[in-house]
Amino acid sequence: MTKSHARLHRWLFPVFVLALALLGTTCAHRSSDSSSDSALRTLAERVFPYVEQYDYFGVCGVDGDTSNCPYTARLAQRLKESSATLCRCQNPSPTREIRVSPAQGGGVIRVSLNRGSVNFELQVITEGGRLLVDDERCVGQGRESSIYETIQPCQSS
Numbered sequence: 001m002t003k004s005h006a007r008l009h010r011w012l013f014p015v016f017v018l019a020l021a022l023l024g025t026t027c028a029h030r031s032s033d034s035s036s037d038s039a040l041r042t043l044a045e046r047v048f049p050y051v052e053q054y055d056y057f058g059v060c061g062v063d064g065d066t067s068n069c070p071y072t073a074r075l076a077q078r079l080k081e082s083s084a085t086l087c088r089c090q091n092p093s094p095t096r097e098i099r100v101s102p103a104q105g106g107g108v109i110r111v112s113l114n115r116g117s118v119n120f121e122l123q124v125i126t127e128g129g130r131l132l133v134d135d136e137r138c139v140g141q142g143r144e145s146s147i148y149e150t151i152q153p154c155q156s157s
Contacts, residue, residue: 036102056092084151120154
């Protein structure tokens with residue numbers, strides 16, 4: 001290797017390392033943005049899991065035990081006191097559609113069940129470093145449809 005090649009290598013190596021570091025930062029940033037969508041979607045799938053044995057979508061805590069559900073303590077207490085679930089429905093659903101809207105500190109998950117006849121929004125917060133559902137509202141019905149105000153079904157009109 002000639003002296004000029006050695007100088008070129010000494011100059012190119014730090015540039016190459018810097019380029020890789022910048023590329024990694026850009027990719028990590030994009031990854032964290034999409035992981036927010038992914039994390040909210042995963043959360044929704046835990047709240048309304050597919051029950052393969054029966055070929056329908058259930059709801060976490062349907063048996064009254066919310067200890068393994070991704071709910072805040074406040075929401076778990078409300079569901080326990082009212083003997084309700086986040087489905088607010090009598091029967092499991094053959095369909096489930098999920099749309100997510102990440103936000104700083106949580107986000108909103110829009111869930112549609114029973115071929116679009118039941119629609120609600122899960123209000124998600126970060127608590128203790130974990131994403132948790134803190135409230136549920138009927139789509140288009142505002143705060144008065146909060147699970148803390150009513151447990152009436154979220155039926156589409």
